[in-house]
Amino acid sequence: MNPPAPNRRLLRWTVRLSLVLVLAYALYLIAGNLFLNTSLGHSAVNRKPEKFQMQWASGSTWWPGRVSLSEVKLRGHVRHTQWSIQAARASGRIGLLALLRREVHVPYVWVTDVTGAVDRTDAEQPAPAPGEGGWTLRFDRITSDSVRRGSFGTLSLEGKGSAEFAFVKQLRGGPMQVLSSTAKFTDARLTQEGQEWLRDGKLDLRFAIARHIRAQAQGLQKLRLSDIELDLQGTTAAMAVALDANGQGSFKTVPGQGQAKARLKFSRGALAPGSQLRWQMPLLSTDPKGAIHTDHVQLALQVDRDMMLTAYMPPQAGGAFGLDADLRIAGNQVPLKDFGSLLPRTSGHVAGQWRFSSLRWLGRFFTKAPWLTLDGAGDVAADVQVANGKVAAGSTFSVPQVAVVAEVMSNRIEGSGRAEGRFDAGANGGLLPTLNIVLSRFHVAANDNLSAPYVQGSDLHLDVAAGEDLALLRDSLRAHLTFKGARIPDLRVYNRYLPSQHLRFDGGSGVLSGDLHLDAKGDIGRGWIRLAGRKARMRVAGIALRGDIGIDTRLRRADLVNRNFAVDGSAIALDNISFSEPGGETRSGWWARIDLPRARMDWNKPLSVGGNASVKMKDVGFLLSLFSRRKEYPKWVFKLVDAGQAQVQGRVQWQRDTLVLDRIDASNDRFDLQARLRLRGQNRHGSLYAKWGMLSVGVQADGAQNQFHLLRAKQWYDAQPQLLP
Template identity: 55%
Template sequence: MELNFATRSWQRVPSLARRWIRLGAIVLVGVYAFYLLAGNIFINTPIGEWTANRKPEKFQIQWSRGLTLWPGRVHVWDVRLKGHAGRATWSVEAARASGRIAILPLLRKTVRVPEVVAYEVTGAVDIGGPHKPPLPARAGGWVLQFDRIHSDSIRHGRLGDLVLDGVGRANVGFFKQLRGGALELMPSQAHFENAQLRFGKDALLRDGRIDADFAIARHTRDQARGIAKLLLTDATLKLDGKAPTLGVSIDPQGRIALSNVAGDGRAQIDLGFARGSLTPGSRLRWHTPVRGRDGTGKAFSDALDVALDVDRDMHLIARAPAQAEGRLSLDADVTVRGTQVPLKDARSLLPRSSGHVVGRWHFASLRWLGSFFDAPWLSLDGAGVVDADVRVIDGRIAGGSRVGVPDVQAVAHVMGNRIAGRARADGRLDTGPDDEVLPRLELVMERFDIAADDAAARPFVQGQNLRLLLESVSGVERQALRQPGAMKQVGQAMRAHLTFADAKVPDLRAYNRYLPNDHLRFDGGSGTLSGDLTLDGAGAIGQGTLGIDARAARMHLAGIALRTDVDIDTKLRRADLKRHTFNIDGTRMALANVSFTEPGGESRGGWWTRIDLQRARMDWDRPVSIDGRARIAMKDVGFLLALFSRQKDYPKWMFKLVDSGPAQANGNVRLAGQTLLLDNVDASNARYDVKARLRLHGKQRAGSLYAKWGVLSCAVAVDNGQRDFHLIRAREWYDAQPAMLP
């Protein structure tokens, strides 16, 4: 009955209309059939991927197969996307995805996707790759608008070394205009259950729950680049899960090794971020058990607790009670003014920070500690434990703070020498005038070596118990040093006091690199070196003493080989920093038990001399040069006579001079390079008088000598191998000879 009614109704339609309706239906069916054929061919042949991947260096998409049953509706399987923006590369994979594209907006150059649903999603982002600068912005770019990208099956995500595994869901939407147009991340959400978070191989969270909301306001590239986009970002993060246990292993030398292992810690985070600042009410609680064994094998167990609370300021507390024989502890209470997060320069956080930090911790490198004391010539390096009690006011370490290092590798470079050894260091900050903070460091090397900077692998001094005190010069003190009559060179804002005693010198020949070898050198023997030096902030000697002590040393002095006990006490007072010259007034050199062979082959023994430099200057640069006037005491004048001639060449009465007792002498001395000059030498006692001047240059020898004993006198001229004796009017002849020094 109903069928007949429908038939009669269709028959009442005019025949022309019926033909148009039939034709329209056929066309629609044909168009739909053509769409099914063309659309599925497009998706399942390389044509689709070729069309989508017109900029493969910036964006690529691939899929294994696809299906479209209605215009604007697409289903694809095994989807893989990857892209490159700036220094970041990213990739996303999904087992399946389906979506809908709005057709009419395409006429306005807008690709609007109201919804995409993805299944079994994983993703990764790597930062730090080659930079690909974007093209200049141009008008007329297509708009990409994805209102909702949804997945209930996110399995894995990675940002650099930070890896997240779990069961997640997310809703994300974004707007992007191509050709450098605006970008917007619409209000989006993500949620993870059973989350496992790790950094590299170290676990950070397990069995966790994570909830996040985030959005970025619409902006162009010129309005916000890189990290500046965070100033347009609003986000919240809630996290709750199990934190790992911190494993600590300490060897007998005190070195600490850390590791993360599964444990029963707790992590709770509820943070809000609004365009560059943490929102009031944000909080963080992190509880990490600490377990391990100390250097004796004894087990210990405790915990590290970190808390952050945000209101008008940010307040951070971190505590780890002392364990492992006191080698591991922390008690920090720091307040940061304001809630702004330092996005571009983390150091800007320091001026806003005040608080107190006490603890002991192991650092992989202690180089930062040496630089803290503004002494570039001193370095503290290697791994080590630091014991700190630090007070901070407005980002500056305040007076009363201290830092101790029980074991560190220390190296000091002093005037071309390298002093190195294992040391213990104690630093503190004193308060000076006008509340000025003055760093102070005490360093003790139980064992040390000294080598030349250019031969660091060949130390020539080995000692014990070297002490270095490094302290700041206050502003008031520096101003006083600049007053008329004070030091001309103030140097750096630091000064140091270096002391050591009786360090072993296994081979005295090591000093020859600093000596003019033709006229003063060591040919063998061992001894000791002691020092008491004041240094400035640049590591240059200001004043002090250096002492050398040796027994039965072999020396070469003024062309004569001798064996002697040596005792040298050098007094240093800087005269010119740039030229490395020193005033060495008061320097003393004593030679005892001297034995030597005269030019004629005669041997002498038991001779001694003491030399006091009354006025003298020394140039530190290699080889050392000396210029000054000396007062000399000697057992007899035998060595002085030997400098000019053989015994058998002198008149026989001159032998009596040698046996006529000790002599007191004065003279001018200059030792520089290949030249040794002795001038205006006057040696005498109650029975005789000897005067001399001598110039040694390489193997060349020239000079004159005058001797008087009673009514007898003699003068001799030396010109290399030639000698000319003057027995008549000897004094007049000697006085007529030119001086060696002006």
């Protein structure tokens, strides 16, 4: 019995439809699998390999929209960031209907044995210009329970991981959004270039990034739109510190049993209250003698309305390294670009010590003095109070060993010693910084002859202080320089400052002491310098002298621009002096005391001095020798030499190669002597008047020729012009 006609027609259409569906499915299987397993698929996906590449070994699709790939490799380049992902297998579903609205919608992707890497590169891949009509990529769920490794630059994280990731991105510069995503690791191991920082770790990460376009946030600025929760705990490595015989320290990680624990919640640029971090790391230090010491480094962060940070490292490696910090940072906002902006929000206390390869920064920070440089490798021990990011009163620091260079009045002082500084409270609420430097040894050389130091000494003190306004530190700086008994091996070094034609040292040694107050530019404001020469050999106006000399120079600045000083109160002492008259006999045991109650000095080279002089001398023999040889005088004149001490008054001017003595009045109760003399190079010019009882004589010196006036000598002398105004 045949079925009714309608039933036969339905059966035929059913068979036909089934054949069409079977054929369509067969065509899909053939086309889809050919696409996935030939170059067609690779060519279609990798249209812009410089920006994105995707490779796979094989693939299959058994249902429209469902795809499975093996040995998947993805690689991309965005701006200065290169990324790559590898997976043993990936399978997922694509929403085909969404393609009609220009959207690649992937409801889920499942991947296995995943590794990934992110690196920064100098080569830049320009971002596409924003445009309309870009396709939208929507991945609702990318999951894996076998994440093996991830790296960022040299930092690598390995372990047993799982992750779930979701995002939406519109191409052609459109907005992107990271939906709620998670990552978890157990048995985690964190390394950097082979050094282990964490092991046996547990990590639980949740994160999301709000919808935005690139112009709204780039790089780290994306954190302003991010919500992140991190739970982390694990065993950390230990830190090893070694100090060699030269004082240089090295750091490296070694296996250890430290502990790290963090629970941080970050939301749109701020750490949420309740966030905390604790890190304890064993510390092994080796001192220069090879002895090993064991301690711990501790770091803790607590977040409430403010952020509290504490760090502690006991002194290590012979005291070269150590830290004890307790700081409060106002607010819980985290700067994403300028981390220095945390300083104005920071208050608390930092103490510790550290070894620096160069201490040059210390001088620039503390003194800002162009004439004072601190340098050399050394340790700095500091105890610093911080208020709103600034050093506060009560802060101190010390440097046990530092190299110092000071430029003072065209001379360079170099040495090594120690330095101590502190900040005290000023009367107006500011700070009064002081720096005390003690050089255990030093030497001094002229700036134009640095290879030949002429002073060598020890125990030099340089005390530096400034006003309350740190912005004006360079201008308000003042210094006090003191030293005693510095050795001068050869007094002839001073001849470069002297008019050597008629005043110079021929030998001898001495010691130098000083007490000088310096201004902000390193120039002398006031003070004194004392030179003591022993067995000094000198030549004055052609006369050779030998003996002890003491020069006490009192300085008070009169004209800084021209380096002129008032030297009122300066004095010169000559003792045990022997000298030979030109062509005459040698005298010994002579002495003189020269006081300059009012005088001025020009510091420039050569030195210039002018003013009034008061001299007390054993006898006037030296004055007589300045004018003529003994045999040329009347015989009675040199009886003045045996007539006892003389008190001398007069004026003196020494300028470049000219030495002028004027209005010289030497007398006692037995004789009178007056003189004036100008020495310029080899030229000698002057006049002398001597009186003993009823006898008198006048002497006119003019070069190598002397003329004697025995009649009316006083009238002749009074008629001679004065040499100084």
